[in-house]
Amino acid sequence: MCGIAGLIHRNKSSNVGSELQGMLQALKHRGEDSTGYALYGDTDGKNFIARIKIGENVGEGSSSVAEDVSVYDERKKVVDDCIKELGAKIVKEERTLPYSLRYEIEYDKKDLLEFSQKIESIPGVEILSMGKSLEVIKDLGNAKMVCERYNLDKLVGTHAIGHARMATESGVDIKSAHPFWGYPFSDVSVVHNGQLTNYWNNRRVLENKGMRFMSECDSELIAVYLAEKMRSGATLEEGMKESLSGLDGVFTYFVATKNSLGMAKDTMAAKPLVLYESDDLVAMGSEEIAIRSVLPQEIDTYDPFDGEVKVWQI
Amino acid sequence: MANLKNVTKKTKAQEMGMHSEVLTGRTQQKFFNPDEAENFYYFGTYDVDFNKRTDLDVKDMTAAEANKKIDGLMSEGYGTIVIKNPQGKHSLGVGILNKLNLIFEGSLGYFGIGSCDGPVVRINGRVGWSCAENLMAGKVVIEKNAGSCFGAAIRGGDLICKGSVGARTGIDMKGGTIIIGGDAGAFTGFMMQRGRIIILGDVGINLGDSMYDGTIFIGGEIGSYGSDAVPSELTKSDQDWLKRKLKVAEIGANFDVSKMTKVVAGKKLWNYDNLEPTEKKGAI
Numbered sequence: 001m002c003g004i005a006g007l008i009h010r011n012k013s014s015n016v017g018s019e020l021q022g023m024l025q026a027l028k029h030r031g032e033d034s035t036g037y038a039l040y041g042d043t044d045g046k047n048f049i050a051r052i053k054i055g056e057n058v059g060e061g062s063s064s065v066a067e068d069v070s071v072y073d074e075r076k077k078v079v080d081d082c083i084k085e086l087g088a089k090i091v092k093e094e095r096t097l098p099y100s101l102r103y104e105i106e107y108d109k110k111d112l113l114e115f116s117q118k119i120e121s122i123p124g125v126e127i128l129s130m131g132k133s134l135e136v137i138k139d140l141g142n143a144k145m146v147c148e149r150y151n152l153d154k155l156v157g158t159h160a161i162g163h164a165r166m167a168t169e170s171g172v173d174i175k176s177a178h179p180f181w182g183y184p185f186s187d188v189s190v191v192h193n194g195q196l197t198n199y200w201n202n203r204r205v206l207e208n209k210g211m212r213f214m215s216e217c218d219s220e221l222i223a224v225y226l227a228e229k230m231r232s233g234a235t236l237e238e239g240m241k242e243s244l245s246g247l248d249g250v251f252t253y254f255v256a257t258k259n260s261l262g263m264a265k266d267t268m269a270a271k272p273l274v275l276y277e278s279d280d281l282v283a284m285g286s287e288e289i290a291i292r293s294v295l296p297q298e299i300d301t302y303d304p305f306d307g308e309v310k311v312w313q314i
Numbered sequence: 315m316a317n318l319k320n321v322t323k324k325t326k327a328q329e330m331g332m333h334s335e336v337l338t339g340r341t342q343q344k345f346f347n348p349d350e351a352e353n354f355y356y357f358g359t360y361d362v363d364f365n366k367r368t369d370l371d372v373k374d375m376t377a378a379e380a381n382k383k384i385d386g387l388m389s390e391g392y393g394t395i396v397i398k399n400p401q402g403k404h405s406l407g408v409g410i411l412n413k414l415n416l417i418f419e420g421s422l423g424y425f426g427i428g429s430c431d432g433p434v435v436r437i438n439g440r441v442g443w444s445c446a447e448n449l450m451a452g453k454v455v456i457e458k459n460a461g462s463c464f465g466a467a468i469r470g471g472d473l474i475c476k477g478s479v480g481a482r483t484g485i486d487m488k489g490g491t492i493i494i495g496g497d498a499g500a501f502t503g504f505m506m507q508r509g510r511i512i513i514l515g516d517v518g519i520n521l522g523d524s525m526y527d528g529t530i531f532i533g534g535e536i537g538s539y540g541s542d543a544v545p546s547e548l549t550k551s552d553q554d555w556l557k558r559k560l561k562v563a564e565i566g567a568n569f570d571v572s573k574m575t576k577v578v579a580g581k582k583l584w585n586y587d588n589l590e591p592t593e594k595k596g597a598i
Contacts, residue, residue, distance in 0.1 A: 288402035
C-alpha cells in the first residue's frame with residue numbers, strides 16, 4: 001500500500017514539519033516500515049544543506065546488516081576530508097544520530113554532479129538530499145517516531161512532501177525509503193505510491209546515460225527519470241507529463257522543487273489521491289484523513305482524474 | 315460429498331424458468347415463501363420510527379465505535395440519525411439492513427455506506443473510494459464529490475453524486491442506478507452486468523470497458539469507448555425514464571436529456587469463448 005502526503009503554503013511560511021507529521025501519522029495504517037519527509041525550510045539561500053547518510057538504522061525490523069558505530073566515525077572523517085578536497089567548506093554540522101549527518105556547506109558551484117559523485121564514491125555513504133532549502137529526512141518507523149527522532153516538528157517552511165512506506169518491492173531500510181532526491185539537482189524530491197513495471201528497462205537506459213541509482217526501489221526511478229528529463233532541458237512539468245507514457249504501471253507521485261509542488265496520476269487512476277486547493281494552501285494525500293489533520297473544518301476536496309498533472313508555485 | 319455428479323434434481327429456479335440448464339451439485343439458492351413470513355427473521359434489522367430523531371457526534375470515535383452506536387440507536391427505534399463531525403473517517407454507516415434516514419454533516423473516507431440494504435442516506439460533504447459498495451436497496455445522495463469505485467458492485471437502489479467522481483464508477487454493478495451530476499473518470503461502468511449509470515458531464519477513457527449488460531447515459535464528452543461498449547439509439551422511453559430519474563434525484567433540473575449518448579454492451583465479449591478466432595480479434 002504506502003501513503004503519500006504533501007502541502008504547499010502560498011504567500012506565507014508555516015510549521016510544515018509538524019503539519020506533515022500530522023498528515024503522515026494519519027496515514028500510518030498504509031505502512032509504517034519507514035517514513036520520510038522532504039521539507040522546504042526558510043533559509044537565507046546562501047549555503048547548501050546536505051543530508052548525508054553514513055550508515056543504516058539496524059533497529060528492529062530493519063533488513064540491513066549491523067555495523068560497528070566506529071565505522072560511521074571513520075566514514076564521517078572521510079566525508080569531511082572529501083568535502084574539503086572539493087573546495088567546499090562545512091559551515092555548520094549536526095549529527096542527530098550516529099548514521100545521520102546534516103551539513104550546511106559553502107560551495108560556489110551550481111552543478112552538484114561532481115560533488116555528489118565524489119561523496120557517494122565513499123563506500124556506505126549516500127547523500128539523501130542537497131539543496132538551498134530542501135532537507136530529506138527518512139528513517140524506519142512511523143511519522144511520529146521519525147519526527148521525534150530528528151526534531152522536525154519545529155521546522156518552518158513553505159512546502160513539504162512525505163511518505164509512509166509499506167515495503168513490498170525492496171528491503172526495510174533507509175536507502176529504499178522515500179522521498180528520493182532528484183540527484184544531482186538542487187532541491188528536487190519525489191514520493192510515490194504504486195508500482196512501476198518497467199523499472200529495469202528504464203533503469204538500464206538511464207544508467208547508460210550516466211544517471212545513478214542508490215537502491216532497488218522502483219520509486220527511485222521517478223526521481224531519476226525526471227532528473228534526466230530536466231538535464232535534457234525539459235521543465236519539471238514537461239518531464240512529469242512525459243512520465244505518464246514513459247513510466248509503466250500504477251502510480252500517483254508528488255515532486256517538489258524549491259518553489260513548487262506537483263502531482264501526477266497514471267492513466268488508469270489506480271492509486272488514490274484526494275486534493276484540497278485554496279488561494280493560500282494546497283494539501284493532498286492518499287486519503288482525506290491526511291488533509292483533515294491540518295484542516296479539520298468542513299472543506300471541498302476532490303480526486304484528480306486519470307492522467308492528470310498539476311503543478312503549484314509558492 | 316459422494317455422488318455429487320449424479321444429483322440432477324430440478325431446482326426451484328428451473329421450475330420458475332430462470333434458467334433451463336440442468337446443474338449438478340447442491341444449490342445454495344434460498345426461496346422465500348410469503349406464507350411463512352412470520353417464521354423469518356432478517357438478522358440485524360430493526361423497526362424504526364422516522365419521527366424519532368437524534369444527533370450523534372463521532373469526532374472522537376473510531377469507525378467501529380460509531381457504527382456500533384448507530385446500531386444501538388436503531389435498536390432503540392431511532393429512525394432519523396444525524397451524524398456530526400465524520401471528518402473523513404473510513405467505513406462509516408456500513409451494514410444497515412433496514413429503513414433509516416441517515417444524515418452525515420461532513421465528509422466520509424473510504425467504504426462509506428457499504429453493504430447496506432434499505433436506508434436513505436444524505437452526505438453533505440464528499441466521500442472517498444468505494445462509497446455504497448454492494449448497496450442492495452435504498453438511496454444515497456452525496457452533495458459534493460466522490461472518489462473512485464463509486465457504487466462498486468451495487469445490486470439495487472439509487473446512488474447519486476451531485477459533484478464529480480473518480481475512476482471505475484459502477485465497476486461490476488449488477489443492478490440499481492448511479493447518477494452523477496458532474497464528470498466521471500476512466501473505466502466508468504467497467505465490467506458492469508446490469509443496472510444504469512447516468513453521467514451528466516464528461517467521462518474519461520475506456521467507458522463501459524468489458525461490460526456484460528446494462529446501460530450508460532452520458533451528457534458530455536466521452537474520452538473513449540472501452541472494449542465491447544457501443545453507442546445505441548436513445549429512445550423516447552429512455553428520455554422519459556431519464557427525466558423521471560433526474561427529477562427524483564433532484565439533479566439536472568434543466569438538463570436536455572435528448573442530447574445524451576446511450577452506451578450498451580456489444581455482447582461480443584461475454585460469450586467470448588464461443589467466438590471464432592477472427593471474431594475474437596474484432597471483439598477486443
